[in-house]
Amino acid sequence: MYGTGLAKGLLLTLRHFVESYADDIRYGFRKYHHSTDNFAIRQGTKTKGVITVQYPDEKVAVPERFRFLPFLIVEDEDHPTRAGKDWCTSCGICAKVCPPQCIWIVRGSDPNTGRPVPDPEAFFIDIDICMNCGYCAEYCPFDAIKMDHDYELASYNRTTHHIHDKKRLSKPNSYWRGIAPTRAYEEMLARGTWEHKDAAKEARRGTASSRSQPPRPASAQPAVAEAAAASEASAPAEATAPAPSVEGATPWSEDDAKREERRRKALERKARRAAKRGTAF
Numbered sequence: 001m002y003g004t005g006l007a008k009g010l011l012l013t014l015r016h017f018v019e020s021y022a023d024d025i026r027y028g029f030r031k032y033h034h035s036t037d038n039f040a041i042r043q044g045t046k047t048k049g050v051i052t053v054q055y056p057d058e059k060v061a062v063p064e065r066f067r068f069l070p071f072l073i074v075e076d077e078d079h080p081t082r083a084g085k086d087w088c089t090s091c092g093i094c095a096k097v098c099p100p101q102c103i104w105i106v107r108g109s110d111p112n113t114g115r116p117v118p119d120p121e122a123f124f125i126d127i128d129i130c131m132n133c134g135y136c137a138e139y140c141p142f143d144a145i146k147m148d149h150d151y152e153l154a155s156y157n158r159t160t161h162h163i164h165d166k167k168r169l170s171k172p173n174s175y176w177r178g179i180a181p182t183r184a185y186e187e188m189l190a191r192g193t194w195e196h197k198d199a200a201k202e203a204r205r206g207t208a209s210s211r212s213q214p215p216r217p218a219s220a221q222p223a224v225a226e227a228a229a230a231s232e233a234s235a236p237a238e239a240t241a242p243a244p245s246v247e248g249a250t251p252w253s254e255d256d257a258k259r260e261e262r263r264r265k266a267l268e269r270k271a272r273r274a275a276k277r278g279t280a281f
């Protein structure tokens with residue numbers, strides 16, 4: 001019948017309109033108390049009606065898998081062995097895969113020998129060209145570049161503010177742990193640590209002082225916490241099997257031990273061959 005859809009739409013609008021007031025009454029005067037908790041409750045999944053968010057005084061939490069611009073991970077300042085060190089090795093893969101080609105990297109070099117070193121001397125991203133695809137983060141073999149949640153980047157000066165340099169792009173690993181989506185958290189559990197691969201390897205070998213790995217911080221964003229809880233509740237039985245410890249050094253797995261044994265034997269063979277030839281190993 002003509003007009004049925006129109007009537008349904010109007011009824012829905014009317015319902016939202018009425019529910020806004022009903023929810024306002026239920027919520028009471030707490031809306032005048034600008035604390036994060038109150039706002040999170042008000043903007044939670046159970047809220048009904050149409051809500052006006054008083055941006056920029058109030059901000060709705062972004063979904064946990066929201067991604068905006070890439071940032072580079074550096075070690076936390078309190079890291080026992082790698083404080084402030086870049087995870088990026090300036091391999092250039094992210095710059096190669098970036099569809100609009102908005103990444104520039106300058107590889108560092110040893111001041112004495114002039115040979116390249118795996119450290120970026122400079123790293124730039126033109127944020128006006130970046131299309132937020134996340135390819136760079138997907139392809140980085142060292143997990144050194146991730147997508148950020150920060151979306152408030154408007155400014156009037158394109159040349160100085162919209163070309164992010166290494167300093168502007170670098171954020172500590174602890175920041176990444178705070179915003180990482182549930183999938184990244186699960187990946188970390190499977191790997192046993194949030195640490196950089198090299199630091200994890202050192203910790204396993206016991207050559208570095210093991211650092212207590214704080215678990216994923218209870219996020220300031222309720223949506224993230226809710227999603228994590230929901231994911232845990234709905235995860236299949238095998239996914240909830242005891243996860244490897246994330247406390248500091250991770251124990252050797254059988255596979256790791258075998259791999260290390262093979263590596264040791266290969267090195268011995270190589271040393272024997274070098275000795276036979278009389279060359280340096």
Ligand code: SF4
Binds near residue numbers: 087095105141143
């Ligand atoms: S792919 Fe990763 S390690 Fe390689 S240059 Fe890009 S951020 Fe650095």
Ligand code: SF4
Binds near residue numbers: 100102129130133134
């Ligand atoms: S998110 Fe996409 S467009 Fe932006 S820097 Fe990474 S690869 Fe390039």
